Amino acid sequence: MTYATAQDMIDRFGAQELIELTDRADPPLGAIDAQVLAGALADADAAIDGYIAVRYDLPLIATPALLVKVACDIARKHLYKDAPLDEVTAAYKDAIALLRDISRGVAELDIAGAEPAADTTGAPAIAGPAAVFNKDSMGGF
Numbered sequence: 001m002t003y004a005t006a007q008d009m010i011d012r013f014g015a016q017e018l019i020e021l022t023d024r025a026d027p028p029l030g031a032i033d034a035q036v037l038a039g040a041l042a043d044a045d046a047a048i049d050g051y052i053a054v055r056y057d058l059p060l061i062a063t064p065a066l067l068v069k070v071a072c073d074i075a076r077k078h079l080y081k082d083a084p085l086d087e088v089t090a091a092y093k094d095a096i097a098l099l100r101d102i103s104r105g106v107a108e109l110d111i112a113g114a115e116p117a118a119d120t121t122g123a124p125a126i127a128g129p130a131a132v133f134n135k136d137s138m139g140g141f
Contacts, residue, residue, distance in 0.1 A: 001059035003045055004071035006037050012072050021079040036079070044074035051099035056109065064109050070095040 009018055015032065022036040023029055048071060049058055060067075077084055077092035084092075101107040 001045065001049070001063070002041065003048055003063055003067045004041055004075065006032070006034065006041070008068055009037060009041070009072055009075060012069075013076060018079075021076075037075075040075040040078040041071065043078050044071040047074055047096075048099060051103045052109070054103050055105060056111075060109075060111055062111055064111055066098075066109065070098060 010032075018032045018037060019030060022033040023031060024033060024036060048067060052058070052060075073088075073091040073095040077088055080088055098107060102109060
């Protein structure tokens, strides 16, 4: 599932920044390289899926706005090859922290009709016949 589009990235960070981050031609073409941007977005999608798959059935019914932002922040960090700006690193760390919270059940996604997957990590279930010996049947021993 695609959480963010190239247009989402342009809307959030501006075309000029994306040109600077994706235009790797020599000499530069002065345009966004759609393939480079798509690769960063695909990496972000994979990271998001890895975290939320433990709580939600994929693909999601709808993409919450929160995940669009998370995908954009992760993709932006992936586009910085060397020394990302502090704000880029901070946004990336916040996005990963939120995904961890979602995977742990501390935070939930606001998706109409999608319930978090059942928690299967609880106490073990024990099934079997009733005990033959118990405190009532063993009275006096």
